[in-house]
Amino acid sequence: MPITIIIGAQWGDEGKGRVVDWLAASADIVARYAGGDNAGHTVALDGEVYKLHLVPSGILHSDVVSVMGNGMVINPVNLVREIKALRNLGLSITPERLVISARAHIITPGHIALDKAKEMSLGDAKIGTTLRGIGPAYLDKTGRAGIRTGDMLLDVEEFADRLVTGIEATNTELGRQGIGTLDAREAAGEYLEAAAFLKPFIKDVSIFLDQALKAGKNVVCEGAQGTMLDVDHGSYPFVTSSSPTAGGALTGLGVGPLFVEKVLGVAKAFSTRVGGGPMPTELDGELAQRLRGSGANFWDEFGTTTGRPRRCGWLDVAMLRYAASVNGLSEIMLTKLDILSGFDELKLATAYEIDGVRHEYPPVTNEELERAKPVYESLPGWREEISGCRHFSDLPKAAQAYVSRVSELCDVPINSVSVGPERDQLVLRGA
């Protein structure tokens, strides 16, 4: 019966993909509820690295049904490309294994052009979006001008007309900004092919999930992005345009709250952010380099979707405390603890000081967040390599103390810690 919701507790890239892959072993359904191909979720299995942007991270389990919810914005051409690439890696992706909501919104080439134009016009104040057309697609959705995945079930000519009308509307806007417009008919061509491919996958996801839940199935809801990128609760306007927080799972899939049993927040053992906006614990120089890595390993801090180097800093526990509150986290899972091996000293931001006043949670405005000075607590580091540890008691005492202190400061249990990107590189407390 129950639902477990997986949430990014920071600015995205916390390791949600690997956590979902792990939990999918005991799930029947993995359902993604927000965002589009701005997401990049990595799952490492037996030496193969899968980078998923749209397809849910349960897809590596042959007995799990993957669901893409109405809360998502989907670029059908990129989705077909991703499905074909996964098939080439030997995965079976059929309409029995992948169900796409008929109520998700479609990202058109016009949305992508508008995303680029908007970012260019903002200059230094740009958001640093992934340029995938996410914001403009959600804008059309809330503006009641969007095209939905269910429209791909229509007669080809009817769908083509809707696409062309949508792209022509964005052309008007592009023209106003003095930017080259798109040939709407030509741009629509690839979409018609993608629609023919995707038709058999499209269903009413809400009804599908309700029936599955009533039949006792286990559903893992896969969040994308993170709490601080949430359009309502994040560091607005440096956010994405959707709702990655726990409430987004309910609206983004059309399921009722009483099925939810657990809300698991995924947090990296340090902080990262990609794109613009305030980041109180950001480091530069050697410490940041050590957290980021050189780029030689696939898990180093370079964007899965855009390849941009991620900004890195100490763990911001005040922000984690906020994520625990906004999402009602029942548990936190800490990832990439292995990266902290070798530091003499580790710091945790336990609160902020703003204009001489202590704050236990991030302030609402970015102006204040920009001025927030982290109040640091220093903890001893550890030298040992920990990626082979599997039990909490195997970890060096200093690593155990670090995890316990984070849990204590947020007042949320931490029962699992990941110490490497592979499925089995997990430390379970009490195991």
Ligand code: GDP
């Ligand atoms: P997501 O967007 O939240 O799914 O996270 P990403 O896939 O964008 O980024 C997380 C990166 O960290 C990926 O390359 C993962 O393979 C990697 N990763 C996840 N957990 C661990 C861990 O415990 N240790 C190490 N070294 N890498 C990890």
Ligand code: IMO
């Ligand atoms: P996953 O699911 C990290 C960031 C972008 C930018 C802002 C808005 O892999 O954790 P958008 O293209 O959504 O309009 O960009 O949000 N962003 C992410 N950062 N991980 C992600 O996804 C992100 N998706 C969007 O960098 O700052």
Ligand code: MG
């Ligand atoms: Mg990512």
